[in-house]
Amino acid sequence: MQASAEGAAGSGGGSGGRAHAEAAQRTATDKREKVPSGATGHYLLGLIYRYTGRMEAAAEQFVQALTLDPLLWAAYEELCMLGVAEDANECFSEATALRLQKEHTSTSSLEKSNFVNENRFLSSNVSASLSDIIPKQIKQLHANTTAEVSGYPHVRTTALHVQNGAPSNLSQFDTPSPTISQTSCIAPPPLFRNTHAYQNTTGANAPSKPKVNAANLTLRRKYLDEAGLKKVSGRLFNQSSDSVPRRSARLSRDTTINSNSNIAMFGGNGADQLSGNRYHVVDEMWTDNVAATSSSASIVDGKFSEQDKAERVLSQDSKLAIGIRELLALLRTLGEGYRLSCSFKCQEALEVYRKLPEPQFNTGWVLCQVGKAYFELVNYLEADHFFELAHRLSPCTLEGMDIYSTVLYHLNEEMRLSYLAQELVSIDRLSPQAWCAVGNCFALRKDHETALKNFQRAVQLDSRVAYAHTLCGHEYSALEDYENSIKLYRCALQVDERHYNAWYGLGVVYLRQEKFEFAEHHFRRAFLINPCSSVLMCYLGMALHALKRSGDALEMMDKAIFADKKNPLPKYQKALILLGLQKYPEALDELERLKEIAPHESSMYALMGKIYKQINVLDKAVFCFGIALDLKPPAADVAIIKSAMEKVHLPDELMDDDDL
Amino acid sequence: MESDGDEEAATTPATGGAPPAGRLKGRPELSVDDDMREMAKTAAWSVSSCKPGNGVASLRDDNLDTYWQSDGAQPHLVNIQFQKKVQLQLLVLYVDFKLDESYTPSKISVRAGDGFHNLKEIKTVELSKPVGWVHISLSGADPRETFIHTFMLQISVLSNHLNGRDTHIRQIKIYGPRLNHVPHQPFHFTSREFITYSTVR
Numbered sequence: 127m128q129a130s131a132e133g134a135a136g137s138g139g140g141s142g143g144r145a146h147a148e149a150a151q152r153t154a155t156d157k158r159e160k161v162p163s164g165a166t167g168h169y170l171l172g173l174i175y176r177y178t179g180r181m182e183a184a185a186e187q188f189v190q191a192l193t194l195d196p197l198l199w200a201a202y203e204e205l206c207m208l209g210v211a212e213d214a215n216e217c218f219s220e221a222t223a224l225r226l227q228k229e230h231t232s233t234s235s236l237e238k239s240n241f242v243n244e245n246r247f248l249s250s251n252v253s254a255s256l257s258d259i260i261p262k263q264i265k266q267l268h269a270n271t272t273a274e275v276s277g278y279p280h281v282r283t284t285a286l287h288v289q290n291g292a293p294s295n296l297s298q299f300d301t302p303s304p305t306i307s308q309t310s311c312i313a314p315p316p317l318f319r320n321t322h323a324y325q326n327t328t329g330a331n332a333p334s335k336p337k338v339n340a341a342n343l344t345l346r347r348k349y350l351d352e353a354g355l356k357k358v359s360g361r362l363f364n365q366s367s368d369s370v371p372r373r374s375a376r377l378s379r380d381t382t383i384n385s386n387s388n389i390a391m392f393g394g395n396g397a398d399q400l401s402g403n404r405y406h407v408v409d410e411m412w413t414d415n416v417a418a419t420s421s422s423a424s425i426v427d428g429k430f431s432e433q434d435k436a437e438r439v440l441s442q443d444s445k446l447a448i449g450i451r452e453l454l455a456l457l458r459t460l461g462e463g464y465r466l467s468c469s470f471k472c473q474e475a476l477e478v479y480r481k482l483p484e485p486q487f488n489t490g491w492v493l494c495q496v497g498k499a500y501f502e503l504v505n506y507l508e509a510d511h512f513f514e515l516a517h518r519l520s521p522c523t524l525e526g527m528d529i530y531s532t533v534l535y536h537l538n539e540e541m542r543l544s545y546l547a548q549e550l551v552s553i554d555r556l557s558p559q560a561w562c563a564v565g566n567c568f569a570l571r572k573d574h575e576t577a578l579k580n581f582q583r584a585v586q587l588d589s590r591v592a593y594a595h596t597l598c599g600h601e602y603s604a605l606e607d608y609e610n611s612i613k614l615y616r617c618a619l620q621v622d623e624r625h626y627n628a629w630y631g632l633g634v635v636y637l638r639q640e641k642f643e644f645a646e647h648h649f650r651r652a653f654l655i656n657p658c659s660s661v662l663m664c665y666l667g668m669a670l671h672a673l674k675r676s677g678d679a680l681e682m683m684d685k686a687i688f689a690d691k692k693n694p695l696p697k698y699q700k701a702l703i704l705l706g707l708q709k710y711p712e713a714l715d716e717l718e719r720l721k722e723i724a725p726h727e728s729s730m731y732a733l734m735g736k737i738y739k740q741i742n743v744l745d746k747a748v749f750c751f752g753i754a755l756d757l758k759p760p761a762a763d764v765a766i767i768k769s770a771m772e773k774v775h776l777p778d779e780l781m782d783d784d785d786l
Numbered sequence: 787m788e789s790d791g792d793e794e795a796a797t798t799p800a801t802g803g804a805p806p807a808g809r810l811k812g813r814p815e816l817s818v819d820d821d822m823r824e825m826a827k828t829a830a831w832s833v834s835s836c837k838p839g840n841g842v843a844s845l846r847d848d849n850l851d852t853y854w855q856s857d858g859a860q861p862h863l864v865n866i867q868f869q870k871k872v873q874l875q876l877l878v879l880y881v882d883f884k885l886d887e888s889y890t891p892s893k894i895s896v897r898a899g900d901g902f903h904n905l906k907e908i909k910t911v912e913l914s915k916p917v918g919w920v921h922i923s924l925s926g927a928d929p930r931e932t933f934i935h936t937f938m939l940q941i942s943v944l945s946n947h948l949n950g951r952d953t954h955i956r957q958i959k960i961y962g963p964r965l966n967h968v969p970h971q972p973f974h975f976t977s978r979e980f981i982t983y984s985t986v987r
Contacts, residue, residue: 765929772930
């Protein structure tokens with residue numbers, strides 16, 4: 127029932143069926159507060175709320191999901207994106223670790239008791255060869271069964287942890303049963319790498335278990351995928367390998383495999399596991415139904431002492447604790463980093479990411495996040511470096527590649543941008559990021575119409591990518607079609623209210639249309655969302671200057687200059703403002719300082735010439751105009767500068783503001 | 787400032803105050819500076835007369851096989867009215883003597899103004915068996931006159947080759963300066979450092 131509800135929610139996710147999906151989901155979750163799917167159910171409900179624009183309800187649901195399952199990274203991600211996530215240290219804290227641990231240890235004790243209970247339900251179709259089964263397996267097996275049957279909330283993760291906590295003397299074991307994991311697979315390369323747990327003992331320990339009677343028992347694998355449960359029947363195997371079905375975690379094992387024809391295969395996960403890993407052979411039986419399971423359980427129970435089991439449970443618990451702590455530590459760092467970068471506290475986010483151990487840092491997701499943080503800080507060179515690394519390490523990840531293409535656009539790297547765009551399109555023609563990159567290529571060559579077409583394709587492919595809408599808006603703006611550009615920016619904001627690029631875009635449009643108060647308002651919104659971008663500060667200052675609030679404008683410019691020393695624009699704008707206030711010496715000072723950063727800028731010399739003319743230092747004025755012309759400005763500027771040069775020697779002539 | 791490559795020596799005396807131009811021949815490719823862009827996409831285009839099937843739309847369809855054919859008395863007029871005052875720099879026509887012979891215009895007068903009532907001639911050009919794109923610069927000699935600021939442009943075909951009555955023009959494009967992508971700036975930015983930081987994308 128639960129699976130079907132989730133399926134309904136999933137399929138009803140389209141705009142038409144949202145209410146239906148919601149209703150279905152809500153009934154599902156209301157009825158079963160404690161089911162494992164409770165966490166993912168809440169997550170799904172949260173997504174639905176978010177897509178329909180009800181942010182507070184969405185946040186609530188995500189928080190619920192996290193409370194039910196603290197390892198649900200996707201829910202934490204969503205909270206970060208909504209801007210309301212709590213500190214990762216709180217979320218993935220020691221308390222959580224203890225809680226998780228407790229749940230799992232309690233589960234194992236529950237299992238122990240279950241063994242006893244189910245003794246009664248034995249059936250006799252279990253062959254005697256089951257005697258070789260180690261209690262460990264049975265526990266896992268049982269865990270699975272219990273999961274299925276009783277709907278115990280965390281038994282799945284429990285099973286997971288149980289297996290991970292397996293003691294190292296698993297010479298005869300191997301890796302555990304396929305567990306149904308709750309951990310969402312959207313996460314960064316998570317870690318359930320409890321390497322102690324799976325130490326391989328030598329091949330000499332290769333068990334020589336008798337072949338189990340395959341006829342009687344069938345294997346069953348269950349694992350939770352994103353939509354619900356899926357049962358896959360595998361084959362009974364002896365001396366075969368196995369791997370954990372958890373898609374998000376890969377237990378690393380370095381065991382040897384005793385070759386056997388019956389290698390169990392999992393649904394999708396098995397293939398890559400199998401090729402990569404070798405497993406120590408083990409006997410594992412998976413029953414198809416409860417009765418058989420219980421029967422096997424009971425048989426084993428009979429064979430092994432309680433003492434033995436207790437021992438294993440204990441060492442298993444300590445492994446469990448270590449595993450949980452490791453995982454939470456990682457999630458804590460990643461979560462904190464992600465939360466900080468979503469709230470645009472980029473410097474701090476970078477510091478947090480740097481705390482990660484090297485192998486974790488050098489992964490696609492983390493490097494992309496680092497690149498993104500540098501991008502928000504307007505440090506395009508570093509961003510370029512990290513994105514390139516990320517792309518090289520995981521060439522098929524397309525998340526964040528649209529930002530990379532923008533970085534290349536800003537750096538004017540035409541060739542690399544077009545190469546990237548072609549690569550992305552060849553990897554996945556149907557991804558919006560690829561088409562964003564292609565569009566950026568054309569925009570760089572000033573072919574705005576083609577760029578617009580490509581961005582529209584991106585929007586078509588996935589209208590929930592806010593950035594695609596924003597880019598369309600930028601192109602309309604470049605084509606001077608302000609109505610449409612406003613419309614597109616608003617679409618972007620509808621998808622994601624914290625998309626500061628759209629706020630910025632709206633500000634620019636209003637600035638052009640001379641609606642200065644609107645412009646200031648929108649720039650301020652953008653600035654409030656991303657307070658570390660010096661370019662945003664600069665534009666806010668420009669809007670303030672247009673509103674004649676020169677004091678505020680200068681303050682803003684100073685902030686921008688302070689925020690990023692390498693950005694020449696705020697200095698230039700400050701000089702402009704000072705010129706407007708007729709503070710000529712200060713303006714000239716500013717421009718002199720600017721010369722050191724950007725010595726080849728025509729507009730800077732032109733402005734200097736203009737100021738010299740105002741203060742009547744005519745020879746310097748002409749000199750500056752000359753340099754400005756040498757630096758090849760566009761025709762419009764050439765006209766202005768040349769006419770200014772002519773007028774320099776005629777101070778009596780009435781000058782109109784138009785020219786200079 | 788002539789922007790056309792091949793020219794014969796100017797022989798036509800000035801008429802009505804407009805400066806003389808050389809006889810233009812036309813170039814096979816359209817070559818326009820990167821800092822110019824096409825300005826007339828949102829303008830209102832009209833013609834004095836046309837033959838059914840060869841109307842004004844053929845002037846703007848980016849197809850060199852379709853042409854506008856006039857159908858009345860000379861001078862034939864193409865009127866372009868902009869929604870606001872624009873800066874224009876270059877006018878480009880595609881004509882083909884080999885295909886059109888007596889329909890090819892030979893003398894063209896370009897006028898600008900606020901509307902039909904106050905158009906003033908700014909340029910007269912003579913064409914001599916042109917094949918290809920004819921670039922007609924609208925700038926004056928003075929650097930202050932690089933652009934014309936106007937609401938309306940009128941292209942008037944005064945006479946055709948071989949004294950033809952009607953005229954064919956295959957395509958017309960009008961160019962002006964690009965917008966500064968940073969609003970309210972007195973000058974454009976030229977260096978990489980400035981341009982990189984000049985916008986948020």
